Amino acid sequence: MNRFVLFRLCLILLMGMILVPSPATAARIKDMGQIEGIRTNQLTGYGLVVGLAGTGDDSLDYSTLGMRGTISRFGLSLPPGVNPSLKNAAAVLITAELPPFAKPGQRLDITVSAIGKAKSLRGGTLVLAPLYGADGQIYAMAQGNLAIGGLGVDAADGSKLTVNVPSSGRIAGGATVERAVNNGLASASELMFNLHQFDVTNAQRVADSINRSIAPGLARMVDGTSIAIQVSGDSDTRMRLLSRIENLEIQRAEPPARVVVNARTGTVVINGKVQVGAAAITQGKLTVSIKESETIVQPAPFSRGETAVERDSSIAVDEARAQVALVKPTASLAELVDAINRLGVPPGDLVAILEALHQAGALTAELVVI
DSSP states (O other): OHHHHHHHHHHHHHHHHHHSOOOOOOEEGGGTEEETTOOOEEEEEEEEEEOOSSOSOOSOHHHHHHHHHHHHTTTOOOOTTOOOOOTTEEEEEEEEEEOTTOOTTOEEEEEEEEOSSOSOOTTOEEEEEEEEOTTSOEEEEEEEEOBOOOEEEEOTTSOEEEESOTTEEEEEEEEEEOSOOOOSTTTOSEEEEEESSOOHHHHHHHHHHHHHHTOTTSEEEOSSSEEEEEOOSOHHHHHHHHHHHHTOEEOOOOOOOEEEEETTTTEEEEOTTOEEOSEEEEEOOEEEEEEEEEEEEOOOTTOOOOOEEEEEEEEEEEEOOOEEEEEOTTBOHHHHHHHHHHTTOOHHHHHHHHHHHHHTTOEESEEEEO
16 A cells, blocks of 8 residues: 555656646857857869779860879870770869868868769779868868769660769768968957847847856947957967857747748748737638540441541539638637648648738738748
């Protein structure tokens, strides 16, 4: 009996822990934005992949030029007018991302993609190639064996089998950083923190949290996206200050009412602040069916007639009974979804209903169609 009473008490306590709503969790400042200048930089380069099993570019002009440039590094040159068959080589484009504060000697992952007629890069090796930044400077050097996740096979009768994309692959740690990017953080007297999304309330709360937790007047709100932070001292002092700032927590402001509609897939995302004014929603379905058939008509016996084909068409119209759903003034998201679900509306019609509600002025939210 005591065990049964103890079990009931434990069950009641467990249910209470589940049913009691937990307080809203605070968001860290580092998750809401980033310091201006601390970002990744895109690198691109042109290279040559060799060692392919007959799936290369096959004598394209730019592949030949790439081969001439590659062998010229070793003091070799092709005779004039000679165009080698490059079925075992392919011209490729190399892309990579240079993370912030990357130092010379660190490794980067790279993506290698064919830009010619190469059918597959499986088994290929990328020859040493430079990677350039947007300023035209070399920031890394790439080389290595490709890892391909796709497969392409051609048969003698012309049939083909392709799995994923065999003309693109990756090299883990395939590039070495040769030059660091100067982001100017060591000499700037003021750093700018930019929110991922514009929100004046969040910008104010970030500035207030910094001033309250670290030092009064340290941060000021520039606009609804940017917060200026005063900094001084050496690099160690600045980095320690940024570490304290990015780990501060604030209560994130509630986002504005917004309805996001993907017209191509029929996907609709509605946040919890959307409200609908008084409106009546009706949805019907009109189906028109056209059926055509052919009948062979034979002439009468011993007549000089000819066999003919008669076409017979039938048209039918089916109109489903329209249903009406009433939405009360200042209806919440749950009431709106419940009213639309009662109509049995498919995703395509749901998009049309939301657009009509917005045009009628009954939808108190921003409608975003992507």
